[in-house]
Amino acid sequence: MAMDKTFDAATAEPRIYAEWEAQGCFAAGANKTHDETFTIVIPPPNVTGSLHMGHALNNTLQDILVRWHRMRGFDTLWQPGTDHAGIATQMVVERRLNAQGVKRTDMSREDFVAKVWEWKAESGGTIVNQLKRLGASCDWSRERFTMDEGLSDAVRKVFVELYDKGLIYKGKRLVNWDPHFETAISDLEVENIETPGHMWHFKYPLAGGETYEYVEKDADGAVILRETRDYISIATTRPETMLGDGAVAVHTDDERYAPIIGKLCEIPVGPKEHRRLIPIITDDYPDPDFGSGAVKITGAHDFNDYMVAKRNNIPLYALMDTKAAMRADGRPYAEDAAIAQAIANGERDFDEAMVAAMNLVPDEYRGLDRLEARARVIADITGEGLAVMVPDPDYDPEGDAPERIPLVESKPIMQPYGDRSKVVIEPMLTDQWFVDAETLAKPAREAVAKGDTAFVPKNWEKTYFNWLDNIEPWCISRQLWWGHQVPVWYDADENAYCAATEAEARALAGGKTLTQDPDVLDTWFSSALWPFSTLGWPEETPELARYYKTDVLVTGFDIIFFWVARMMMMGLHFKDEVPFYSVYINSIVVDGNGEKMSKSKGNVIDPLGLVDQYGADALRYTLASQEVQGRRQSRMSESAVEAARNFGTKLWNAARFAEFNGCERDPAFDPAKATETVNRWIIGETAKTLEATDAALTAYRFNDAAGGLYQHVYFLCDWYVEFSKPLLTGADGPAKDETKATVVWAIDQCLIMLSPIMPFITEELWRQTGGTGMLMHHDWPTYGSDTLADAGAEAEMRWTISLIEAIRSVRAEMNVPAGAKIDMLLTDFEYEAAQRLLRQGALIRRLARLSEAAVGNEAPAGSIVTAVEGATVNLPLADIIDVKAEGARLRKKLDKLSKETGGLEKKLSNPGFLAKAPAEEVEKQRARLDAATEEKAKLAAAVARLEAMG
RNA sequence: GGGCGCGUAGCUCAGUGGGAGAGCACCUCGUUGACAUCGAGGGGGUCGCAAGUUCAAUCCUUGCCGCGCCCA
The missing domain is CATH 1.10.730.10 (Isoleucyl-tRNA Synthetase; Domain 1)
Structure with a gap:
């Protein structure tokens, strides 16, 4: 059978892939010749996704490693599967429904989830087929999905076990809230993007019109400003959150405000008759050099403020609803403001639930979008004369505009955005489930430090350590419908029962009627189990025993935190062993x-x-x-x-x-x-x-x-x-x-x-x-150069190549017609060169297009000359030679050689070099000098002959 | 502010304590029975700047300049 003239990838590739699959070439253990295993679990692509360049790179690298090991006879498994990608998939399906004029919230949860499964059935095969086109040799018979039955079992088991150990807990915390999807997201799903913003400066009047001496000093302690003030100046980028302020904080050592510590000041917004007074406190958080040095503390809407509030027992007043609009629920403002005042005055105790129920949004702002509310707050405060004023640099004495204007600094601020929704994320105080990541991180860190798992390249370990060393509780609950529902049920009194199934939970509850927690788990929660859940865990399957731990995880640096670290934590906790020996971090395309x-x-x-x-x-x-x-x-x-x-x-x-x-x-x-x-x-x-x-x-x-x-x-x-x-x-x-x-x-x-x-x-x-069997199952060779390399043969063929190249180069440079056959004569030859010419003459004649290739004692007049190791090469071309051009060519070469010999001579006459450089190196340089000197002599002789001719 | 990385030929990038490389692009020549989706030959670089270590620095160290990414 004659070969095709060219390779037709378009028809051959699908055909070949189908043959491989039909013959089970990718199955775990296919082509194994020994028991050593080689396992890779695929980073599961989103089930409804499609192949992008990053997938192509990542999977090509995995496939290269897998195919290589399979040919080497390892018991090889490339475990494939897909991820349910909670938020991403829900987003896609919602968008499709919206296009049909249907809103998710018009449907029941059950119906919506059914729609997502429909969409998965429709598009879930796409990415797998695309991986196949790439040639990925995964064991598709073992394909898994993070929401399939077995993996869902694993998720529930892990949740229950961590819950029982106190490593999963529920709590009201400040979390990143996505107002578009109306769910909490983890820190990692937030992108901080520098956005143009503003800093407004407002006066918080002291209670009862009290005054104090405000003194500003420069670095040397000299007084640069002294005035009597009846207010404290606050800078903020988020005026609308003033409504939820619980205190004003200044740095513990800030002398400027020492006289007013512990006094009350007024939040300068809201109905005049119900203005709230809040305490001025000290904390280490405020930076005295930033702004006025005083910070408003809004514990429910800022992560830093949250910490300050917690430390100082300041109530956390939530102002926004799930869409990040100003709250419109609860009692009228006047009532709650009065309660808040009683708390601030220390006349009333408070607890979390009570504070959460309070709505301190003034009635006229209720229901406004937060940006609208911001504009209103600014306008109201300014109107009341409580904005800090500065001279207008563009003031026109002839015009109508006032001489002084409110101080508003334009400055870039780091604005948090949802990585999926692309909307501004709000810190929100909500009830969420958390994993005690700090506890789980310790063994995960230790394992890499000990070398049980190695990052390649190693410098990523630093990134990994740094993250684990500063790890925060992992918020795992999402207010979505698509995902693993939290396996916790509540009775009518809100008592929680955590169990793998509703029946078990009911048993725990003594048969009471229960309702399941509506939240689902972060997608990465199930991904974290991937290296063992795909192998059958919690069942102790033979595959689990055989293929865990896996050999190498190939992935991008962008998911070291999302995924790699969490697999390390879960693998160590539930399998007592790291999930992989190595983590290869591939580049980003x-x-x-x-x-x-x-x-x-x-x-x-x-x-x-x-x-x-x-x-x-x-x-x-x-x-x-x-x-x-x-x-x-x-x-x-x-x-x-x-x-x-x-x-x-x-x-x-x-x-x-x-x-x-x-x-x-x-x-x-x-x-x-x-x-x-x-x-x-x-x-x-x-x-x-x-x-x-x-x-x-x-x-x-x-x-x-x-x-x-x-x-x-x-x-x-x-x-x-x-x-x-x-x-x-x-x-x-x-x-x-x-x-x-x-x-x-x-x-x-x-x-x-x-x-x-x-x-x-x-x-x-x-x-x-006509090869037999499948090449992809051919044995990988094991021969070595120690037995197969022949230094003599190599030297001879390299010499032959260098001679042919030298002749070709001269021919092209001197414009010898490509078709012309010419003669060649080696002179000044060493014995070995003559022998090589004798043995390889046929090849040299053919590839250098020579009619004669001989050795001789004297170069014919009018030869073009070049040199190889151990001989001068003469090409007698008296009839076509251009004496001037040849002379120029030779002199150019001689120049180059002189430079080289000059450098080498200098080096070899340096006593330091001779004394301190390794003998081998000195010898090498000497040999280089000898060779260059020899070539130089040959070419110089050629120049002399040429000049004699001319 | 902390961390990581980059700066080498026109472009994209390898690389090394001791002779500066590849692919693409460019120029010249060429269809010799594997290959024009090709072959042969060639031009082109103070290896970002400065100092230090060293017998020797493009490579190691430090600083600076420029660029990118991650975290705060």
């Missing part, structure tokens, strides 16, 4: 300009578009070759993919060459027993390439593996294929037979070594050249 790809920027490169155009192998090769360990970004450019496609074509044509020349696999061929120099040489080169490839993959140096194989294939094509031609077209005999076998062997080794990176084209070549 960006566009050609180094910008992160995003839909909004419109710079997304679709990996499947590249697969369509160039084939999956080309994309895979490109991704692997760009993956440099420790590099943050890798840029995706189409030209690189095109070059990778061409690389595949090169390989294809090498195989066609072998076929044309009747090279067939010889099962009896033993590379160690080859006798022809060219064959021994390429066999040695191949062995070295194998070693380099193994070393690179072992160290997760994907670019080295890909680049090394690229070099080797091109080297093989440029030189070995050319060298083999005379032997293949020459007389029949043992040399020809050996060469035929070597050609096939050498190309086969390329196919085998490239199979993990470029599985399709190599498999197809294997098939079309």
Whole structure:
């Protein structure tokens, strides 16, 4: 069967993938020859997602490692699956419903969840099919989903166990609240973005019109301002939250306010007759150098204030509803303001529930959006003359505008946004479930510190430590409908019963009627269990025993906190063992300009578009070759993919060459027993390439593996294929037979070594050249250069190549017509050079296009001259030689050589170098100098002859 | 403010304590039976700046300049 002229990726790849699947090539343990396992769990993509470049890179790297180990006979498992992606999926489905004019809130929870399952059934296979197009050799028979039955069992078991140990608890805390989705989110789901903002300065009048001496000093203690004040000045970026202030705080050591500590001041907003008075307290939080040095404390709407309020027992007054509008519930303002005043006066005790029920939003602001409320607050305070005023720099004495204006600083502020909703996140005081992350983090930190799990590259460990060392309680409850519902039930008295099933909870409750907590769990809660839940846990399955812990997790740095750290915590807690030996952090694929790809920027490169155009192998090769360990970004450019496609074509044509020349696999061929120099040489080169490839993959140096194989294939094509031609077209005999076998062997080794990176084209070549079985299950070679490399053969062939290159270079430079055959004479030759010319003359004549290649004592007049190791190369071209051009060429070369010898001589005459550099290094430099000096002499002689001619 | 990373050829990037590399782009030549999705040859870089360590620095250290990311 003749080979196809080219590789048709579009038709071959799906066909080959289907064959692999049909033959069970990806199954756990397929092709194993020993019991050592190699396991990777896939970072589960969102079930309703589609493949982007990051997936393509991440999964290509995993597939390379998996295929490599599978060929090496490991008991290999690549565990696939998808994630239910709570908030992201709910968002997509809601958006689809909205397009049909249906709102989620018009539906029952049950109906909505049914809709999501429908959508999952419809689109859930997309990403899996896309991974298949990429060539991912996952064991699809073991595919899991974070909401399938087994994984849901695992989630409930983990929750109950942590609850029973007190490591999961419920509490009213300040959390990040997404007003769009109306749910809490974790710190990690918040993006802080610098946004233009304003800082307003207001006066909080002292109670009862009291005054004090306000003294401002400079750094040397000299008084720069002294005035009598009846207020304390407050700066804020969020005036609307003033309504919930519980105190004003100044730094403990701030002398300016010492006279008024413990006194009351008035929040300058709200109905005049019900103005609230709040205490002036001290704390270490306020920065005396920032603003006025005094800070309003709104414990329910700011994380820093929350801490201050907690420390000082200041009530936390919540002002907003779930949509972040000003609250409209509860009693009239006057009533609650009176209660708040009694608390501030110390006349009344308070508790959390009581404070939570109070609504301190003045009646006229109730129901307003928070930004509207902000504008109203500012206007009202300014109108009342309680804004801090400054002279207007643009004041026009002729105009109507006032001379002084309110002090409003424009300044960038860090604004929190929801990573999914893209709306401004509000700190909100709500009841949520938390994991005691601090307790779980300790063993997770320790495991990496001890080296039980290693990050590659290592510097990510610092990031990991830093996060774990400052970890906050993990808010795991979400006010969503799609996800694992919290396995806690309540009786009519709000007593909680935590159990894996409702029946068990009811048993705990003594048979009372219960209702389940409506919240669902953070998606990452179930992802955290992924390395063991996918293997069957909590059942003690054979797979769990066999494949846990896994070998390497391949992922991006952006989810070290979200996912990697949490898997470490859960794995250690529930399996007593880290979930993986290594964590390989891959780069982030960006566009050609180094910008992160995003839909909004419109710079997304679709990996499947590249697969369509160039084939999956080309994309895979490109991704692997760009993956440099420790590099943050890798840029995706189409030209690189095109070059990778061409690389595949090169390989294809090498195989066609072998076929044309009747090279067939010889099962009896033993590379160690080859006798022809060219064959021994390429066999040695191949062995070295194998070693380099193994070393690179072992160290997760994907670019080295890909680049090394690229070099080797091109080297093989440029030189070995050319060298083999005379032997293949020459007389029949043992040399020809050996060469035929070597050609096939050498190309086969390329196919085998490239199979993990470029599985399709190599498999197809294997098939079309009559290989038996599946290449992807071929044994990975184990030979080494120690047995296969032949230093003599290598030296000889390298010399031959250098001679051919030298002649080609001179020919091109001197414009010798490409078709013209010329003579060559080696003079000043050493014995070895003459012997090599004798043995390799046929190849040299052919590739340098020579009619004669001989040795002689004297160069003919009018020769072009160049030098190789151990000989002067003369090309007698008296009839076409341009004496001037040749002279110029030689002098240019001599200049270069002089520079080199000059540097080397200087180095070798440096006593420090001779005394302190390693002897080996001195010897090496001496040899370099000798070689350069020799070449220089040869060329100088040529110049002399030329001048004698001229 | 804390942390991490980057600055090498026109572009994108490897790399190394001792001879500056690749791909793409560019220039010249070429269709010789594997390959024009190709081949041969070539031009092009004070390795960001400065100081230090060293016999020797593009590489190590420090500072500075410029850029990016993460956390506060």
